[in-house]
Amino acid sequence: MTLKALMLGCAAAAMATVAFADEDAVLSIEGETMVTQAAAPAHMENVDTVYSGWTFRTPETQALQLDDFDNPAFVFVDQALELYETADGTAGKSCMDCHANVADFAGLKTSLPRVEDGELVTMTNLVNECRTERMGAEPWKYSGGQMSAMTALLAHQSRGMPMDVTIDGDAAPFWEKGKELYYTRVGQLDMSCSNCHEDNYGVMIRADHLSQGQINGFPTYRLKNAKINTTHGRFKGCMKNIRATPFKEGSPEFKALELYVASRSTGLSVESPSVRN
Numbered sequence: 001m002t003l004k005a006l007m008l009g010c011a012a013a014a015m016a017t018v019a020f021a022d023e024d025a026v027l028s029i030e031g032e033t034m035v036t037q038a039a040a041p042a043h044m045e046n047v048d049t050v051y052s053g054w055t056f057r058t059p060e061t062q063a064l065q066l067d068d069f070d071n072p073a074f075v076f077v078d079q080a081l082e083l084y085e086t087a088d089g090t091a092g093k094s095c096m097d098c099h100a101n102v103a104d105f106a107g108l109k110t111s112l113p114r115v116e117d118g119e120l121v122t123m124t125n126l127v128n129e130c131r132t133e134r135m136g137a138e139p140w141k142y143s144g145g146q147m148s149a150m151t152a153l154l155a156h157q158s159r160g161m162p163m164d165v166t167i168d169g170d171a172a173p174f175w176e177k178g179k180e181l182y183y184t185r186v187g188q189l190d191m192s193c194s195n196c197h198e199d200n201y202g203v204m205i206r207a208d209h210l211s212q213g214q215i216n217g218f219p220t221y222r223l224k225n226a227k228i229n230t231t232h233g234r235f236k237g238c239m240k241n242i243r244a245t246p247f248k249e250g251s252p253e254f255k256a257l258e259l260y261v262a263s264r265s266t267g268l269s270v271e272s273p274s275v276r277n
């Protein structure tokens with residue numbers, strides 16, 4: 001049996017019982033309750049409710065996100081705070097020299113990616129722009145350890161705020177491109193993102209519980225590789241799993257896909273840094 005047949009078989013068998021570990025489980029972190037399910041935005045034609053990926057995890061994995069002391073991602077957030085305070089580059093400046101209070105980045109993650117001067121920019125692009133243009137420092141690798149940690153620190157400042165990217169105006173062509181990518185079948189298994197994350201969320205696939213593939217929790221700590229994982233890193237992994245040649249992290253394709261997927265997360269709380277398996 002091919003992998004695809006196996007997957008579709010599993011999906012069909014489980015279809016009747018779209019199962020959540022506990023649909024009413026509440027994600028409350030440090031006294032703040034996250035929105036983990038919300039009415040889907042109008043542009044999503046085939047889905048009524050959007051769910052955070054947290055909803056689909058086992059109680060053990062869910063528990064790691066309830067308390068920042070238990071959440072393994074915070075080791076990396078702390079490392080990023082050190083980087084934030086450390087001068088780098090020919091200008092001899094640290095992030096902190098210009099952005100005195102990291103909490104001022106609250107709200108940024110909810111609105112990214114966004115269009116600037118006709119280009120779609122991600123948080124990673126913004127950080128590297130400061131490094132190369134304002135610090136005289138080398139850019140960090142797109143999904144490298146330093147960048148993943150730094151974007152986790154910055155995204156964390158928006159925790160609890162609803163995702164709310166702009167998809168009209170000059171963002172529209174990027175959003176359309178991302179949507180097209182989301183629904184295009186690729187790879188040896190000839191599958192699209194939607195085949196799993198829209199048609200089959202809630203079902204078990206090879207012992208993993210399929211979510212809607214939302215990105216409100218990114219960057220996310222994964223138990224599988226014990227590090228911070230970026231949005232584009234995750235997209236890449238999903239493309240590899242269907243035996244497709246993935247786009248490059250930071251590529252125009254993945255940035256457009258990120259905008260589209262972020263728009264599907266509209267209304268869900270930013271959970272960064274979340275914990276997944």
Ligand code: HEC
Binds near residue numbers: 053056197235276
């Ligand atoms: C063969 C099924 C399959 C396909 C096709 C697929 N994925 Fe996934 N994806 C998974 C599985 C399994 C997981 C891990 C469990 C989960 O969160 O759904 C996952 C996880 C994710 C996550 C992490 C969600 C979270 O809350 O942490 C994102 C984001 C994601 N996928 C996006 C995509 C995108 C974008 C595409 C298309 C390029 C895609 N996936 C294609 C199976 C798939």
Ligand code: HEC
Binds near residue numbers: 154
């Ligand atoms: C020499 C001063 C300077 C340094 C050093 C600097 N930045 Fe910036 N940064 C700016 C300016 C100016 C802007 C554009 C105006 C603004 O949004 O504050 C900006 C914008 C940003 C933005 C976009 C903010 C938004 O709301 O649009 C991010 C994210 C950012 N910087 C992160 C960093 C990080 C992380 C570092 C350290 C790696 C850093 N910056 C270092 C001056 C600096």
